[in-house]
Amino acid sequence: MKRIVYAPLCALILLMGGVVAVTMTAPASASDHRTPDMICHPVNGQGETKAGYNLISPDQASSHIDEETGAPKHEAEGRVDVVLGDDLLCPGEQPAQELCPEGTDNAGQTIPEGQTEEEFCDDPDAAVCPEGTDNAGQTIPEGQTEEEFCDDPDAAVCPDGTDNAGQQIPVGQTAEEFCDDEVGGVDDDDDDDDNGDVGGVDDEPDGVGGSRNVPADLPRTGA
Secondary structure (H helix, E strand, C coil), rough: CCCCCHHHHEEEEEEEECCCCCCCCECCCCCCCCCCCCEEECCCCCCCCCEEEEEHHHHHHHHHHHCCCCEEEEEEEEEEEEEECCCCCCCCCCCCCCCCCCCCCCCCEECCCHHHCHHHHHCCCCEEEEEEEECCCCEEECCCCCHHHHHCCCEECCCCCCCCCCEEEECCCCHHHHHHCCCCCCCCCCCCCCCCCCCCCCCCCCCHHCCCCCCCCCCCCCC
């Protein structure tokens, strides 16, 4: 079998002392850092600027703009080579809109002029009641404060010394109405009335000297 020898090729590589690097100059990307001396090079279609141009590095300017006259050297669809300029925009190009990044509440939305990413892209966190409050974890309604919403009002209870001390006073009733029980609706006052009656009960029939009334047909005793 014929043996192929690669020695000459190996020797050539060793002679060169390494790998030869081949460099190519490519147009600058529209996303690259722009400088005023870049060249807007006209192309067919939208190009990388979406306005019919590609951006060219300044070191290639002489290939696009005549150094003596400043005249452009290329034309496409009515557009010609032009220096980028201080506004850093090619002719007809719109400023790039800044969008909210992924992972934010408003991801992909355009950040309004005058606002920053921090101000617009994430919605303010809704205020919630802290741990240890009656409504812990619940969202505090707009227009109310933590103090107003998070703890329920303390229920009124009957004070010590009343018949129902410590019991919660029902809604719609007052302490005077609920906290002391009535005694069967009967006046328990021990004071005598004008006739010497006790507790409102007539304990002494009317008559002279406290004698009882006796029917006329019965004889009186003790006469």
